[in-house]
Amino acid sequence: MSDYPALQARLVADIxxxxxxxxxxxxxxxxxxKTGSVSALLKTLGAMSTEERQEQGPQIHALREAxxxxxxxxxxxxxxxxxEAKLADERLDMTxxxxxxxxxxxxxxxxxxxxxxxxxxxxxxxxxTGPEIEDDWRNFTALNIxxxxxxxxxHDTFYFPSQMKDAEGRAMLLRTHTSPVQIRTMMxxxxxxxxxxxxxxxxxxxxxxxxxxxxxxxxxxxxxGIHMGHLKWTLETxxxxxxxxxxxxxxxxxxxxxxxEPSAEVDVGYAVEKGRRIVGGSGDDEGHAWMELLGSGMVxxxxxxxxxxxxxxxxxxxxxxxxDRLAMLKYGMDDLRAFFDGDLRWLSHYGFGALSxxxxxxxxxx
Ligand code: PHE
Numbered sequence: 001m002s003d004y005p006a007l008q009a010r011l012v013a014d015i016x017x018x019x020x021x022x023x024x025x026x027x028x029x030x031x032x033x034k035t036g037s038v039s040a041l042l043k044t045l046g047a048m049s050t051e052e053r054q055e056q057g058p059q060i061h062a063l064r065e066a067x068x069x070x071x072x073x074x075x076x077x078x079x080x081x082x083x084e085a086k087l088a089d090e091r092l093d094m095t096x097x098x099x100x101x102x103x104x105x106x107x108x109x110x111x112x113x114x115x116x117x118x119x120x121x122x123x124x125x126x127x128x129t130g131p132e133i134e135d136d137w138r139n140f141t142a143l144n145i146x147x148x149x150x151x152x153x154x155h156d157t158f159y160f161p162s163q164m165k166d167a168e169g170r171a172m173l174l175r176t177h178t179s180p181v182q183i184r185t186m187m188x189x190x191x192x193x194x195x196x197x198x199x200x201x202x203x204x205x206x207x208x209x210x211x212x213x214x215x216x217x218x219x220x221x222x223x224x225g226i227h228m229g230h231l232k233w234t235l236e237t238x239x240x241x242x243x244x245x246x247x248x249x250x251x252x253x254x255x256x257x258x259x260x261e262p263s264a265e266v267d268v269g270y271a272v273e274k275g276r277r278i279v280g281g282s283g284d285d286e287g288h289a290w291m292e293l294l295g296s297g298m299v300x301x302x303x304x305x306x307x308x309x310x311x312x313x314x315x316x317x318x319x320x321x322x323x324d325r326l327a328m329l330k331y332g333m334d335d336l337r338a339f340f341d342g343d344l345r346w347l348s349h350y351g352f353g354a355l356s357x358x359x360x361x362x363x364x365x366x
Contacts, residue, residue: 004059007037008066015070021078024071031067038064105351108327109215109339113198115358115365116217116323119241120196122360123234125219128195130181132202134173135166138180142306143259156204158212174202178218179259182299182318185220186307191314192223198323209336215323222299222309222316228262231296231317239268239293243330244364251290260297260318268293291329294321330365 011031018024031038041060045053106114117127130138145152155176164172181197197218206212221230232250240248248268255265267290296319301311324336331350333339338346358364 004063008063011038011063011067012070015067015074018074018078021075021082024074024078028071032064032071038067104354105347106354106356107339107347108331108333108350108352109323111352111358111365112323112327112330113215113217115242116196116198118358118360118364119238120219122241123194123237125194125196128181128185128197129199130175130178130184130197132175132200133160133164134175134180135168136170136173137166137168138183139173139175139177142183142303143179144300144302144306145258149258158202158204176203177201177320178216179318179320181218182220182259182303183307186222186304186309191309191316192221193316194221194223195219208334209325211324211336211340213340214336217321217323217326219296219319220299220316221318222304222314224313224315226298226315226317228264228298228317231264231298231319234317235266235294235296235319241360241364242326243268252296255295255297257295257297259300259303260295261300263295263297265292266294266296266319267291293325293329294319296320 011027015024015027018027028036030036033039038060042064045057045060048056120127139157140149140152141147157176158174159171160173162171166172178197178199178201181195181199185193185195185197195218197220198215199217200213201216202213203210204212219234221234232252236248236250239250240246251267251269252264253267255263257263269290296317299316299318304311304314304316324339327339328334328336333350352365
């Protein structure tokens with residue numbers, strides 16, 4: 001009979017001293033492989049008498065168990081060490097200049113969305129989103145645009161085929177504005193609310209300044225005691241930050257939207273420098289050029305009530321602006337269709353560096 005404990009001690013010591021995974025594998029084969037020493041011992045069990053087997057069987061099995069465990073432990077230790085060595089060896093110095101200049105550019109629409117998020121975040125606004133496939137209630141009815149309302153005709157809506165219906169059995173549609181995100185936000189979150197909602201919207205319309213898909217940004221504030229002064233200050237602060245100039249003046253013209261009352265169309269005025277024409281602007285006597293930029297107003301109390309809030313307690317303002325138009329005015333493009341052509345020459349000319357993130361401190365469009 002072999003001295004199992006001595007054999008085990010020797011094998012376990014060798015395993016513990018294996019310098020690498022290859023050496024460990026050789027030891028494993030030598031002990032547990034087909035012709036290995038421990039396997040050979042296991043084979044002797046068959047030729048033993050019942051008594052011998054009862055005595056030696058458990059010892060041989062224990063030996064195999066101990067060797068197997070030792071191998072697993074050594075393997076884990078060696079692999080851990082190998083990983084540590086690899087991590088130490090492959091360390092990257094992130095402060096080194098890039099070996100290759102990053103390719104591609106940030107689309108002006110994405111750039112402007114980032115600028116908007118940065119500007120409004122500074123005023124405490126969060127970014128909200130909603131789906132582009134919307135139901136009739138959120139796109140129209142909840143916004144105080146009932147079925148028979150002429151305002152529905154103002155939106156050239158894309159409706160889905162009749163198989164796609166909402167809970168009320170009405171055809172789903174591509175949202176015609178970002179205003180349904182007002183509804184979604186008021187339904188989901190308790191006031192006070194301060195959000196902007198940038199995103200794609202769709203209308204059946206196409207020429208140099210209209211594409212069937214375009215981008216809007218919605219703004220919504222709901223709180224106690226909100227009035228037009230808050231709206232005007234917010235828009236003025238936003239537009240000064242966005243156009244990166246202080247000489248901006250606003251003109252609020254009375255207007256009509258079913259979801260705001262009163263409503264105002266907002267024009268922005270630039271001080272006109274002699275001989276300089278501003279795209280889309282029309283001059284006045286005071287040396288200003290005016291550009292129509294956004295729709296706005298105090299949230300209609302019906303809309304607040306439609307979302308389950310008490311309009312006597314909660315008031316707010318909302319605004320909506322075309323992002324593509326904001327981009328065109330600031331960065332000087334004159335054809336909206338080029339925004340969506342994917343022409344690499346246009347993109348590399350008007351695009352923004354992938355690594356330049358707009359910040360208020362570092363410059364919004366720097
Ligand atoms: N939803 C309006 C539009 O698309 C814009 C708007 C938004 C007006 C919010 C007032 C308040 O024309």
